[in-house]
Amino acid sequence: MSRSAITIIEIARMLGLSKSTVSRALAGHRDVNEDTRKKVLELAQKLDYQPNVVALHLRQQRTRTLGVIIPETMNRFFAKAIGGMQQVASQAGYNVIICQSNESLATEKMNVRTLLSNRVDGLIVSVSGETDRYDHFDLVSKKNIPIVFFDRVAESIPSSKVISNNYEISKEATLHLIKQGCKRIAVMAGPQYLYNSRNRLRGYIDAIHESGLECKEKYILQTDFKLKRMDELVRYLVNMKEKPDAIFAINDMAALEMIHVLKNMGYRIPEDIAVMGFNNEPICKFVDPPLTSIDHPADEMGRSAAALLINHLETGNATVVERCIKSQLIIRGSTHRIKK
Amino acid sequence: MSRSAITIIEIARMLGLSKSTVSRALAGHRDVNEDTRKKVLELAQKLDYQPNVVALHLRQQRTRTLGVIIPETMNRFFAKAIGGMQQVASQAGYNVIICQSNESLATEKMNVRTLLSNRVDGLIVSVSGETDRYDHFDLVSKKNIPIVFFDRVAESIPSSKVISNNYEISKEATLHLIKQGCKRIAVMAGPQYLYNSRNRLRGYIDAIHESGLECKEKYILQTDFKLKRMDELVRYLVNMKEKPDAIFAINDMAALEMIHVLKNMGYRIPEDIAVMGFNNEPICKFVDPPLTSIDHPADEMGRSAAALLINHLETGNATVVERCIKSQLIIRGSTHRIKK
DNA sequence: CTGAAAGCGCTTACAG
DNA sequence: CTGAAAGCGCTTACAG
Numbered sequence: 001m002s003r004s005a006i007t008i009i010e011i012a013r014m015l016g017l018s019k020s021t022v023s024r025a026l027a028g029h030r031d032v033n034e035d036t037r038k039k040v041l042e043l044a045q046k047l048d049y050q051p052n053v054v055a056l057h058l059r060q061q062r063t064r065t066l067g068v069i070i071p072e073t074m075n076r077f078f079a080k081a082i083g084g085m086q087q088v089a090s091q092a093g094y095n096v097i098i099c100q101s102n103e104s105l106a107t108e109k110m111n112v113r114t115l116l117s118n119r120v121d122g123l124i125v126s127v128s129g130e131t132d133r134y135d136h137f138d139l140v141s142k143k144n145i146p147i148v149f150f151d152r153v154a155e156s157i158p159s160s161k162v163i164s165n166n167y168e169i170s171k172e173a174t175l176h177l178i179k180q181g182c183k184r185i186a187v188m189a190g191p192q193y194l195y196n197s198r199n200r201l202r203g204y205i206d207a208i209h210e211s212g213l214e215c216k217e218k219y220i221l222q223t224d225f226k227l228k229r230m231d232e233l234v235r236y237l238v239n240m241k242e243k244p245d246a247i248f249a250i251n252d253m254a255a256l257e258m259i260h261v262l263k264n265m266g267y268r269i270p271e272d273i274a275v276m277g278f279n280n281e282p283i284c285k286f287v288d289p290p291l292t293s294i295d296h297p298a299d300e301m302g303r304s305a306a307a308l309l310i311n312h313l314e315t316g317n318a319t320v321v322e323r324c325i326k327s328q329l330i331i332r333g334s335t336h337r338i339k340k
Numbered sequence: 341m342s343r344s345a346i347t348i349i350e351i352a353r354m355l356g357l358s359k360s361t362v363s364r365a366l367a368g369h370r371d372v373n374e375d376t377r378k379k380v381l382e383l384a385q386k387l388d389y390q391p392n393v394v395a396l397h398l399r400q401q402r403t404r405t406l407g408v409i410i411p412e413t414m415n416r417f418f419a420k421a422i423g424g425m426q427q428v429a430s431q432a433g434y435n436v437i438i439c440q441s442n443e444s445l446a447t448e449k450m451n452v453r454t455l456l457s458n459r460v461d462g463l464i465v466s467v468s469g470e471t472d473r474y475d476h477f478d479l480v481s482k483k484n485i486p487i488v489f490f491d492r493v494a495e496s497i498p499s500s501k502v503i504s505n506n507y508e509i510s511k512e513a514t515l516h517l518i519k520q521g522c523k524r525i526a527v528m529a530g531p532q533y534l535y536n537s538r539n540r541l542r543g544y545i546d547a548i549h550e551s552g553l554e555c556k557e558k559y560i561l562q563t564d565f566k567l568k569r570m571d572e573l574v575r576y577l578v579n580m581k582e583k584p585d586a587i588f589a590i591n592d593m594a595a596l597e598m599i600h601v602l603k604n605m606g607y608r609i610p611e612d613i614a615v616m617g618f619n620n621e622p623i624c625k626f627v628d629p630p631l632t633s634i635d636h637p638a639d640e641m642g643r644s645a646a647a648l649l650i651n652h653l654e655t656g657n658a659t660v661v662e663r664c665i666k667s668q669l670i671i672r673g674s675t676h677r678i679k680k
Numbered sequence: 681c682t683g684a685a686a687g688c689g690c691t692t693a694c695a696g
Numbered sequence: 697c698t699g700a701a702a703g704c705g706c707t708t709a710c711a712g
Binding site: 005048050051052053054055057058063072073074076079080082083086090095096097098099100113114116117118119139143253256257259260263282283285286287288 | 345388390391392393394395397398403412413414416419420422423426430435436437438439440453454456457458459479483593596597599600603622623625626627628
């Protein structure tokens with residue numbers, strides 16, 4: 001904040017008015033003399049007056065700022081969601097502060113503190129891969145600051161949520177693999193305290209059962225979102241006695257890395273092993289074979305979350321809403337085993 | 341900002357002290373009685389007092405907030421750079437507000453206004469793909485708000501910059517292609533009013549000339565960062581009378597899409613056409629053939645930009661610094677034509 | 681239609 | 697060691 005910034009007081013002084021009048025003229029109140037208004041607006045324009053919103057925020061007890069906590073901006077899903085949020089927010093005259101938890105619970109806790117200290121009007125949150133309890137959000141609710149969770153939601157907290165149909169889509173994807181003749185489907189399952197990891201796994205299991213196949217523990221791989229040593233994982237899989245004939249990966253990058261490793265080992269995709277991705281990143285179309293994946297309307301989830309939060313803020317209506325945005329299975333060569 | 345938030349005044353009232361004393365105790369001034377200090381800190385802890393930083397900012401005439409303007413968070417380079425900035429900023433006790441220009445000059449101008457209105461202490465900027473003049477930054481300099489440009493810098497503005505060695509690395513990459521026996525190298529050149537596009541093209545041209553090859557206009561493709569219709573571009577290239585034997589793409593996604601289209605047309609990579617990417621995204625390693633690319637330490641550039649800006653803010657030293665962070669050519673199969 | 685005053689939550693010279 | 701007062705820049709009841 002530079003000393004030299006023009007304030008309402010200077011404009012008042014230069015025009016021989018009170019700051020009240022200047023304030024009113026600038027705010028477009030109608031009970032201001034037409035001439036005075038014009039003079040004020042002209043001078044403000046000429047001096048390139050920009051209101052000090054910090055003062056405004058203190059005065060109004062609100063900051064028109066949304067605090068966002070996500071695991072990582074490097075993750076395309078979240079990057080896209082942020083885009084959607086910012087679009088809705090800026091249209092409604094809100095700012096957005098983004099914090100990254102880097103998949104760490106400790107950092108997420110700090111983020112909450114930082115954002116509260118900055119007096120954001122509300123919070124949009126997708127929890128970290130480590131977050132297995134939610135007491136750090138109690139504080140927020142206690143202060144009557146609305147939260148909207150999206151994607152990785154905190155089920156037990158009574159606040160609005162934007163989710164995708166993880167269970168259904170995961171089931172659909174698994175059924176698709178089964179229909180392609182796969183019988184031994186390995187799945188990379190995320191941390192089971194995470195709402196969507198849990199639902200994804202449920203969808204997988206139900207699909208297996210409904211198809212009369214046997215669900216085997218050994219095909220369920222406990223993983224998280226920070227993957228390394230993918231080659232070891234692949235080696236573990238192909239060294240099994242009953243080697244999988246399909247892999248449902250946790251995300252596209254994992255899928256592509258697996259394909260790479262498998263190809264180098266001499267396996268054919270999808271003939272020997274079919275591979276399913278998750279997130280439908282643009283690259284899926286351009287690899288060989290093209291990667292079957294699941295498309296999420298991340299931007300729409302972001303827009304939806306922001307719109308919900310802003311609605312809570314503007315109307316004061318605290319009714320909890322749960323909105324589900326449908327994902328879509330995009331079938332490509334990496335799982336296409338039956339030629340018609 | 342909720343009404344119910346605890347203030348310094350309430351603590352003072354509950355303890356029978358003045359708010360001045362509470363403020364001093366909280367701030368850790370030494371001229372406060374040990375007992376009073378303890379009582380204050382304990383109560384603050386118990387009530388979960390969080391200072392209202394909005395008030396603080398107004399009082400201190402600074403917000404400890406850095407404003408960042410980048411083209412897109414969806415772009416991995418910028419996503420990574422942001423990560424670096426936030427890391428340095430939060431360590432130094434600064435917040436970060438991120439705005440996206442979406443490669444639009446008009447939006448970039450709006451971003452500047454928004455951030456100034458929010459009274460950020462300084463700005464970190466990478467200009468949009470449309471930005472061919474810089475008068476919207478004059479205002480900022482006039483208000484004595486420091487700017488640090490990074491990657492896509494505004495050359496004519498006398499402020500600190502963090503750049504990478506675009507010229508050298510682009511020359512090195514082109515020479516590498518020539519050493520592989522390529523003689524007709526097409527290059528996707530970004531908008532020439534952009535500092536780094538210009539330097540990349542210069543590097544390409546100088547490499548061609550120094551190798552005694554002829555630099556032909558038709559191999560220089562005017563493109564921007566928002567590519568579509570890649571298939572048309574490829575068709576244009578392969579229909580040339582003197583068909584290129586190498587393509588230096590504007591980024592990795594463009595390179596991978598080209599490879600995909602070329603393969604479908606029956607061309608072999610790199611034997612018929614070598615392809616060079618730019619940015620070295622993780623996917624480069626996992627595609628077939630693995631993509632040669634250029635690695636930028638985006639996170640280091642982000643860290644460096646934030647550190648420079650914070651240094652300007654804390655020391656008041658306005659000396660302009662230009663820091664160059666070296667990129668690296670990563671050679672992989674997509675350009676490897678000479679087997680040793 | 682306009683102005684003086686109060687107040688948002690904080691810090692910091694100035695007294696004592 | 698502690699408190700009363702002023703002030704950061706703004707808005708808005710309250711008078712006139």
